[in-house]
Amino acid sequence: xxxxxxxxxxxxxxxxxxxxxxxxxxxxxxxxxxxxxxxxxxxxxxxxxxxxxxxxxxxxxxxxxxxxxxxxxxxxxxxxxxxxxxxxxxxxxxxxxxxxxxxxxxxxxxxxxxxxxxxxxxxxxxxxxxxxxxxxxxxxxxxxxxxxxxxxxxxxxxxxxxxxxxxxxxxxxxxxxxxxxxxxxxxxxxxxxxxxxxxxxxxxxxxxxxxxxxxxxxxxxxxxxxxxxxxxxxxxxxxxxxxxxxxxxxxxxxxxxxxxxxxxxxxxxxxxxxxxxxxxxxxxxxxxxxxxxxxxxxxxxxxxxxxxxxxxxxxxxxxxxxxxxxxxxxxxxxxxxxxxxxxxxxxxxxxxxxxxxxxxxxx
Ligand SMILES: [Zn+2]
Ligand SMILES: [Zn+2]
Numbered sequence: 001x002x003x004x005x006x007x008x009x010x011x012x013x014x015x016x017x018x019x020x021x022x023x024x025x026x027x028x029x030x031x032x033x034x035x036x037x038x039x040x041x042x043x044x045x046x047x048x049x050x051x052x053x054x055x056x057x058x059x060x061x062x063x064x065x066x067x068x069x070x071x072x073x074x075x076x077x078x079x080x081x082x083x084x085x086x087x088x089x090x091x092x093x094x095x096x097x098x099x100x101x102x103x104x105x106x107x108x109x110x111x112x113x114x115x116x117x118x119x120x121x122x123x124x125x126x127x128x129x130x131x132x133x134x135x136x137x138x139x140x141x142x143x144x145x146x147x148x149x150x151x152x153x154x155x156x157x158x159x160x161x162x163x164x165x166x167x168x169x170x171x172x173x174x175x176x177x178x179x180x181x182x183x184x185x186x187x188x189x190x191x192x193x194x195x196x197x198x199x200x201x202x203x204x205x206x207x208x209x210x211x212x213x214x215x216x217x218x219x220x221x222x223x224x225x226x227x228x229x230x231x232x233x234x235x236x237x238x239x240x241x242x243x244x245x246x247x248x249x250x251x252x253x254x255x256x257x258x259x260x261x262x263x264x265x266x267x268x269x270x271x272x273x274x275x276x277x278x279x280x281x282x283x284x285x286x287x288x289x290x291x292x293x294x295x296x297x298x299x300x301x302x303x304x305x306x307x308x309x310x311x312x313x314x315x316x317x318x319x320x321x322x323x324x325x326x327x328x329x330x331x332x333x334x335x336x337x338x339x340x341x342x343x344x345x346x347x348x349x350x351x352x353x354x355x356x357x358x359x360x361x362x363x
Pocket of ligand 1: 038039040059166167
């Protein structure tokens with residue numbers, strides 16, 4: 001079975017013939033049709049996000065179930081699934097159905113294997129780390145916990161289905177299913193990659209009046225306008241805060257910071273109207289802090305929250321996203337460029353350079 005292995009921090013991925021075990025209890029074996037490449041995979045490969053090496057990265061997989069482990073009785077062989085990140089199923093958040101806020105998710109998703117320390121893959125007899133974000137989807141076949149898989153209809157193309165489980169749900173989720181009751185007549189999205197454009201498309205679905213996209217790359221601003229943004233701003237050419245205040249009459253009801261770039265969160269908070277909400281999605285390197293003037297934070301009644309995997313239940317929302325795609329309201333294919341597995345390092349380079357918004361590996 002072919003998998004793209006990250007041997008050490010910073011090394012190019014190498015496609016190898018890797019052995020795969022049988023599904024453990026509660027797992028599925030899935031032949032993948034496609035996998036998106038997400039920014040977090042690149043950060044991990046480059047040592048800016050914690051991961052165990054050697055490892056198979058990737059966490060935007062979609063494919064067909066070919067075997068089920070003991071105890072799995074609600075997914076069948078042949079089912080088409082979209083994979084999302086894993087959750088524990090037994091913490092306080094999971095008990096409440098708030099899987100996106102799972103207390104154990106971070107540790108589980110970066111552990112590089114099952115809770116008992118075993119892994120799905122081996123190469124020449126040595127274990128290769130797996131279960132990256134519940135998947136390790138840079139592989140033709142994977143073993144994934146049942147809890148990461150959402151069964152979907154067969155009509156959605158693999159290159160559209162793949163990014164639904166991380167990039168698209170992360171941007172669209174907080175717009176379609178906000179965990180805040182604060183008004184959302186205007187939305188400003190900082191960063192127009194997959195997550196930001198997912199938010200823009202969701203804003204059009206919701207009928208939000210003013211949808212403002214902020215990104216220094218002209219082609220991304222143009223695409224945002226085609227996908228539903230009412231206004232776009234080039235932050236290298238004009239003052240984003242002043243522009244957003246002008247367009248919205250004082251500031252955006254909601255802002256979403258998806259870029260993770262230094263200083264952009266400060267801009268997003270400043271562009272949020274008094275009484276508004278700022279959602280933080282783009283992750284700078286772990287350990288990065290932000291500061292704010294507490295008095296003004298109170299006086300302006302701003303709320304700020306970390307948005308994890310869309311702040312929504314993927315079991316409910318992924319099928320909704322498929323329906324929106326089928327209706328023509330979520331044209332994910334506009335963001336996607338496909339690559340063969342042998343070209344995975346070219347795909348990574350294209351993503352890093354900004355030439356490609358969402359590279360998807362097809363198997
Ligand atoms: Zn991701
Ligand atoms: Zn949990």
